[in-house]
Amino acid sequence: MTSYFLRYLHGEREAVWTELRALGPVPDALAEDVAAVADETMVRVSQHVARIAAALPELDWVSSDRLVSPHQPPTEGDHALIDELVDKIGGLPYALEACLRRVGEVWFAGDCDALYLTYHQEPAPTTTAPGAEYPDPLCLGNAYSLHLEWEERDDPTEFAFALAPDEYVKTNVEGGTHDIDLPAQVADPVLRGVAGRPGITLVDYLRESVRWGGFPGYSFAPDLAPEVLITLRTDPDF
Known part of the structure; x- marks a missing residue:
């Protein structure tokens, strides 16, 4: 049987991820193959994130947190911390682990007249x-975010990683978070x-974000989306 990874490389990207989700917890025999798909996926996500992040300052985008850049790729320290967290938590979803290793911190929340942000x-x-x-500007926590939340968790039996603030908080309105339940060894976790x-x-969710130039909330009102968004949008290749 052709591996999921080879099928993914040959263009069966959505079909492969649909099948990987159907596996539930990933069997040990498929772990390496699934990890390869997740890694390649997040390499491509990182490229899109870097492209959008580089374009935002040209649109006079200003971060909602002046100390946070739009994209901070993972460091060697991130990778070492992820290895530690996998053991401590008891398993991370494959897509999440690859995201932490390949994409890193993303923060597109801020002010930008051109994007109606x-x-x-x-x-x-x-x-x-x-x-x-x-x-809904794309925001993603990194390994250090996960480490901090894990160390400060209140309930030792249940844990939800707040990967990002929700749509409300991203507009400076009281709200909540986008969460992933852990531990889990599924391929692609629910957000x-x-x-x-x-x-x-x-x-x-990352596909929809890239499709909408890092601002997937506009998919619910495409006729009201800013014209300049077309310069950031692209069809996802992952």
Whole structure:
């Protein structure tokens, strides 16, 4: 049987991920193959993230946190910490582990007139998510975020990693988080708390983010999306 990885390289990307999700916990015999798919996927995600991050300053984008850059790729320290966390937590979903190893920290939340993006600026949203007032700029925590949350967890039997703030918090409105339940050794975990996308998985959420130039909230109101977004959008190749 042809490996999932080879099928993925030959263009069966969505079919492969659909089948990997159906596995549930990944059998040991398939672990290496699934890990290769996840790694290649996140290498491609990282390339898209870097492309968008490089373009944002040219649009006069300003981070909602002046100390946080739009993209901080993983370091050797990240990789060592991930190895430690895999053992401590008892297993990470393959897509999440690869994301931590290959993509790193992402923070597209901020202010940008060209993207109709507001955080410190007015006007504040008057509706509820999802919708045009909630662009949902892509944000991803890194290995250090996971380590901090794990060390500070309240319940030793249950743990949800807050991978990112939710659509509300990204617009400086009180809200919650986008969460992944851990430990888990599935291929592609559900990302809980994403407005309008119940049951969406990490890989599919990243696909939608790249498809919408890092601001997938506009998919719920495409006619109201800023024209300049076309310069950031592309069809995902993962």
